[in-house]
Amino acid sequence: MLSVGRSWGDDAARLVRVDDEGLINEMDDRARWNQRYEAAEDTDSPPAVVAQLLPLLPSSGQALDVAGGRGTTSAAMAELGLDVTLVDVSDVALVRVADRARRLGLVISTERHDLRADGLPEGRWDVICCFHYLDRDLLPQMADALNRGGLLAIAIATRTNLERRSRPSAAHLLEDGELAAFAESRSDLEILSYNEGWNEHDRHEAELFARRV
Numbered sequence: 001m002l003s004v005g006r007s008w009g010d011d012a013a014r015l016v017r018v019d020d021e022g023l024i025n026e027m028d029d030r031a032r033w034n035q036r037y038e039a040a041e042d043t044d045s046p047p048a049v050v051a052q053l054l055p056l057l058p059s060s061g062q063a064l065d066v067a068g069g070r071g072t073t074s075a076a077m078a079e080l081g082l083d084v085t086l087v088d089v090s091d092v093a094l095v096r097v098a099d100r101a102r103r104l105g106l107v108i109s110t111e112r113h114d115l116r117a118d119g120l121p122e123g124r125w126d127v128i129c130c131f132h133y134l135d136r137d138l139l140p141q142m143a144d145a146l147n148r149g150g151l152l153a154i155a156i157a158t159r160t161n162l163e164r165r166s167r168p169s170a171a172h173l174l175e176d177g178e179l180a181a182f183a184e185s186r187s188d189l190e191i192l193s194y195n196e197g198w199n200e201h202d203r204h205e206a207e208l209f210a211r212r213v
């Protein structure tokens with residue numbers, strides 16, 4: 001038998017289903033990611049791809065960290081002097097971002113935003129990064145939202161990742177070659193670098209760095 005309950009505050013309330021053993025079967029992105037972040041230790045380590053991002057970044061301008069989670073990438077960009085906005089659906093993540101920014105003496109603007117429901121937030125950006133979050137509708141939106149000369153950085157695991165890891169599930173994985181095909185389809189993007197393969201964390205990822213021309 002399934003029962004229903006509400007999750008994470010009135011304004012976010014969506015029905016979730018709880019089975020006989022009390023297990024939640026369906027949750028919206030906000031509830032799911034809040035729960036994950038509540039259960040996980042915080043970390044100051046940015047994703048591995050940030051080491052490749054940093055040398056390409058300008059030291060000023062507007063940067064958008066899409067589904068930026070706990071803000072480790074945002075912190076690295078803010079340290080360089082960029083004016084950073086992080087959007088994410090998880091309020092718990094955004095609290096961690098605020099704590100991190102305060103502790104490091106950085107300014108990071110945050111916006112709780114459901115990218116799946118509402119798309120990319122308004123704005124034009126000099127840098128957009130999107131690491132480990134897949135929403136195919138966002139790919140063209142991110143390219144469109146870049147200022148001329150702006151940098152697009154994307155790293156997302158591909159389907160081959162399933163050969164060694166069961167998570168993320170297929171719904172959250174790019175097809176092999178998909179990100180390259182997207183970049184090549186855009187005449188307004190100059191590809192600076194593209195890699196697809198196993199990284200040092202044993203994740204099979206596609207990594208794109210491109211400039212809006």
Ligand SMILES: C[S@@+](CC[C@H](N)C(=O)[O-])C[C@H]1O[C@@H](n2cnc3c(N)ncnc32)[C@H](O)[C@@H]1O
Nearest residue numbers: 029033067068069088089090114115116131132
């Ligand atoms: C795997 S984490 C990646 C976090 C960060 N970009 C990184 O690479 O460390 C995926 C992120 O996507 C966010 N997310 C999931 N669904 C979302 C949605 N519908 N709208 C906005 N953010 C979402 C989660 O809260 C989480 O922070």
